[in-house]
Amino acid sequence: MKSIYIYFLILPFFLTACSPSEPAGLHDPASNTKIALRSFSDTTKLDTFKIVLKGDEPKNMELVFTITPKGGHQIYTKTLKATALLDNYKESIDLAKKKEQLQFMREELSLFFDEENFIEPAVTESEKPDNNTPDKNFFEELKRTGLNGFKYRLGKESKVYIAWSEQDKKVKNYYECCK
Template identity: 55%
Template sequence: MKGSHFSLLFLVLVFAACQLKDEKKVAVNIEKIALQAFTDTVQLDTFKIVLKGTESKNMSLLFIITSHKGVQIYKKEIKAEELLKSYLASADLKKEDEKIKFLNDEVNFFFEQEHFLIPAITEQEKPDNNTPDKAFYEELKASKLNGFDYRLGKDTKVYIAWSAKEQKVKIYYKCC
């Protein structure tokens, strides 16, 4: 009788250990939302970032902006592998849990106030070689609409804003 209890206890422990190991594979879906004026200087649009996936090699950050009218106006998927690649040399990202922590930190950092640029372009700023569309840059300067910046890697930052003229989100600056 004691032997069967020990066998049962052993099986329960083995099952529990397997479950704990599998829990590390649970899908990660971390989501952050911010409300900011973007397509309008008064109405608030919804900025959303979601970290999707189970392992760093198949994870991605999905960035979506929905206007105050309820229309999705921007969608960008950033592959975690690409983001991690640019940081691997400088950061200690050898282990999987370090990579996951880094990606979680990226999500938490994504909507820090410093990324919301009010206005996107000031009167004193001038376009340079990192300005892909000079006409849009000038439109943005005149409209005084807000901008947003985010990283695609260690050395690449993208600045986006709403073009009232074209009714879409456009990149107005891309650089280091």
């Protein structure tokens, strides 16, 4: 009988220790933060990609996206207002209620670092610039350097592709387009 009690006391500790969890620091639901480590400004070092959902009401919420190289200062910051994102999708998704708006913003946070958004390399040797390429010289620079890119959406039909410019020492848009 005594062994059964010991079994029931130990079982919860065993189950907790064996349960799968995300790697430490990659997602903290309490603070609405996600972090990804990827090579971006240097092909041999990892940069820290961070997205934070700030605010508690849809009207004042925003996604703040930053990129920081290893041991360096922030090289990119972009703030995406919830109101702009919600307005962009209200025609195609039912976002009339606050609960749905909050859920939408949490989904935006969780999908921001999807694998498909990291582009390795940003531009391949065979790619050609088109009308959606804001800087043809930067596009050619990316072909030469082989640096990686990242894309994120500003709305239903608007995506921005960014990469590090070794020449200008800053993050720049190399493509802006639709779906």
